[in-house]
Amino acid sequence: MTIFLQAVNVLLPLLYGLSLIFYVSHFNTKKPKYGTWASSILLIGIITHAVYIVGKGLYFQYFPISNTSESFSMLALNIAVLYYIVERTNKEGATGLFFLSIVFLFQLVASMFINGFGTSNELLSNPMFGFHVTLTLLGISALAIAALYALMYLMLAKEIKRHHFGVIYDRLPTLETVEKMGMFATGFGIIFLGIGVFLGHLWAYKILGYFFTSDPKIVITDIAWMIYAIGWIVSWKLGLRGLRMSLITFWGFLVLFISIVVFSMFLQTFHRFS
Amino acid sequence: MNSDHTIAIIGFSHKNAPVEFRDRISVDEEMASRFIDAAMGTDSPIREIAILSTCNRTEFYFVSPLSLSDLRQWLVEQYRSLMNIEIMQPDIQPLMLQNEEAVDHLLSVAGGLESMMLGERQILSQVKASYDLILSKEYSFPILNRLFQSAIRAGKAIHTRTNLCRGAVSVSQAAVELARKIFKSFQNRNILLVGAGETSKLVAEHFREIGTHEFVIANRGEARRKQLAERFNGRAKAIPLEQIPAALLEADIVVTAAKAPDYLITYKDMVQAMKGRKYRVLLLIDISTPRVIDPRVANISEAFLYNIDHLKNVIADNLEKRKGEIPAAQSIVAEVREEFLVWLRSLEVVPTISKLTEYFNAIRIQELEKFAHKTTEKEYSHMEQLSKSIIRKLLHYPIISLRGMSNGHNLDLSKIEVVWEFFRLHEFKGKEEK
Structure with a gap:
């Protein structure tokens, strides 16, 4: 399980980064295909992220915001989910670049400074x-x-x-x-x-x-x-x-x-x- | 070379003829059909013809062995007999092009590169109309059929793959373009038009095209405002100028194109209207000269005020952007032109190869026959095999070169003509011709 979590921890910034690249291309060129790819990769990132957080929580029996790294990761997921809903509802992907920049940055920090899994805080359990x-x-x-x-x-x-x-x-x-x-x-x-x-x-x-x-x-x-x-x-x-x-x-x-x-x-x- | 495949164009456009002349020589569909019938008559030297006639250009595309000057003479005579018009004028020289240049021209025309307003979209549908006309006729137009298909393809590619046709290039379009940056949908938008002249009509038409149904027309003259309102099937309301302040409460977009000695929309009107509108955004476009909206209205945060100079700047910016797209559009033209020319060359090369092979074989047989009664049957058979083998080897590289020419990019069609002249293929009569 730990190996899986470590792998996903590396994968997440990559997925958000790739999505960001397509959002930047969409912003620059206005080509709809880049918007579609960006949005699809973002959805894959969100699903992977959700599986990662739920999996981690269930396996280690705690709510994963026990340190700065986990809080950043949770914020990244929240912004990604909310932006995705706003984008799909309004069918407009031109602003994705601004939000995915934040998501990517937060998840990159979270993945780089991760310090093991689990917590001793009872409340978070x-x-x-x-x-x-x-x-x-x-x-x-x-x-x-x-x-x-x-x-x-x-x-x-x-x-x-x-x-x-x-x-x-x-x-x-x-x-x-x-x-x-x-x-x-x-x-x-x-x-x-x-x-x-x-x-x-x-x-x-x-x-x-x-x-x-x-x-x-x-x-x-x-x-x-x-x-x-x-x-x-x-x-x-x-x-x-x-x-x-x-x-x-x-x-x-x-x-x-x-x-x-x-x-x-x-x-x-x-x-x-x- | 088979000069039947020579493509030629003779045309008049805004680049070489004044508007009065262009108006006179312009041909409608019925007249174009009569030109085609005249060209495709039994004794006519013209193999194919197509006519592209718009408000800015009238162009005749031919496939014919005739020289450009002979084609021009033919055209002069047709105009005389069909329309009773003299087109031979010393100060007006038509555009006359052949082969690659003619192909290039039509593709550029279809893409809007030759239009008076660079990147104009309408020309493509006019090229399609010309193509539809030749399709509707009972004659066969193999080369022009393919050429017009290529032109339509080039035009579509330029529209979709470049930004040559994007951005407003007229005042009324620019007004709509600005509105499109503020509002997403126009279905429930209320547009107040101040003035009921041609400009207002044009602006209203553009807004109607993008889905607006609700218009309020304010004009001093009752008859004109009602006349314009009637064009919108009862969805437009006609009001006198005095009711403008009340109309400002409901409007999303205000377009003024009127003449008045004073401002028709004052700063005070707008301040009051904004309170009543709860500071909802309002786009005001003042196309009038002199202006009829107080320029101080621009100081109100939620009022976006544009005048004619601002719109002209938008147009100038867009034209500059379009100019930047010319190289991209030209590369599409070059790409499609090469595809067409490869196809056209294949038409030239295939008969040349078969004629050349037939010519060499005729010589071979002719020379062999001299020995028919001087040798045994076995010896004759050996000689026959030897001669065939020599001919095959002699023709191997010329045929490869000819085929290569049809696929290559550097073939001048006149090079094939050299082959025909070298071996006098024009004079040679093959089996079928005999």
Whole structure:
């Protein structure tokens, strides 16, 4: 089993790298065949990755985010899955290059710095805990994807506005498509992160006996998610679209990310597992 | 060489004739059919003919042993008798090409390389129409049939394998191209056209081609706005200019092509409209001169404002990009031309080889017969075998060379003519000819 996992560990960056090469070719040439190949190889990569993570989890009986390498690998899979869904739903592969670059980089780091398999952390040995982590990571990944689409929207709108027809104008899909892809990812993000956070509270109730904790990381995550979700939904309901909505999505994610990641780095928290 | 296979073209286009002349000599399908009938008559020296006639060119393609000047004379006479037009004019020289150059020309025409607007797509369907016409006639056009097939193939390859035909090259197309960068689908888009002149009609047609159904036409004159609205089968709404601010609330794209002393869409109108639209993106294209949309509208974040100069820049950029594609298109033309010429050469080479073989064998038999009564049957048989063997060896390399010529890329068709002249094959009558 270990040999199989080691082999897949090498194979994954290769698959994502190959897919990235085809996405770059698709972006440069606009030839649909490159897009089809890129997408097909990405799907093979996702399936292989999922088998790798599930296989590893089942064999060693733990949820594989016990160290930085495993967390990077999980993030790579999440972004790959979400991007694949967004791409297939909108039938638009021109933006794959941006997301596969991240996926490839994350998986390369994960594969290079892997340090054995298994964990001594009891919490990670509980499969129920996996749902909380998976959904939370999926939610954050989806919001990151939405933020990147919002950035693309702003850049493309700027080019159109300034009558400058450069590479971005020439290669990116229409403003409407970029907006739709971003909205799709945002919807995913709010729902997944919301469920992930809720499951975390349930878990806390199970092991600590109370639903809400005063742990700063959790409090900040709750507040940040709530502000993001409410702000975004209200803006949507008010009918805001396009430029303003992209600005809200982009800055909303930055605030959320800074709140969750940066604050938790400097504040005392029980919420560390590695 | 069999000069029956000489391909020739005599043509007039925007490059060598003024528009008035081109209009006059242009032939419709019925007239083209009459030209074909005249060329394919019993005593005509023309083996094959095809006519390509568009608004920018009228070209006659021939397969005939006649010289270019004789073909031109024939054409002059036909124009006189069929259309009562004098095409022989001292200041207008037609394009006259033969063989490789003629082939190259048609392939380039089909690919849009010779068009007034580089990379024009419509010409390919016009080449197809010319081809369909010769197919519909009862005559046989083996060489032009193949040539037009090759031209259509070259045209399609240029369209698909290069970017020669991509990008808008007219103001109305450029307007649509810009809209396509903002909106994915046009089915439920609302387009406000300000002005009901020719430009508005053209823009509306382009948007209709890509799926737009909802038009609002704002114009000062009631009759003209209603007239344009009627063209859209009741899906267009005609409004007076005063209702433009209200129409801005619903519009996704605004195209103005009108004359007015003041701005028809002011900055204030747009600021108010944007609030009402909840800042939904709006594309405004002002083709009018002088402009009728306040340029300050461009300062509103969600309003993408373009004027005629911006569109001209788009067109200039696209034309520059198209020019960059010329080498790629030319290499496709060269590729298809070589395939066609290999086929054409094979038509020339095969009869030459058989004629040459027949000629050598005739000499062999003629010389052998001199010994028919001077030798025994056995000796005669040996001599016959010897002569056959000598002829076979003598012809071995010439035949290989001739076959090689048909497959090679460096054959000048006139080289085959040398073989015919060398052995006087034109004068030699084979068994069948006797």
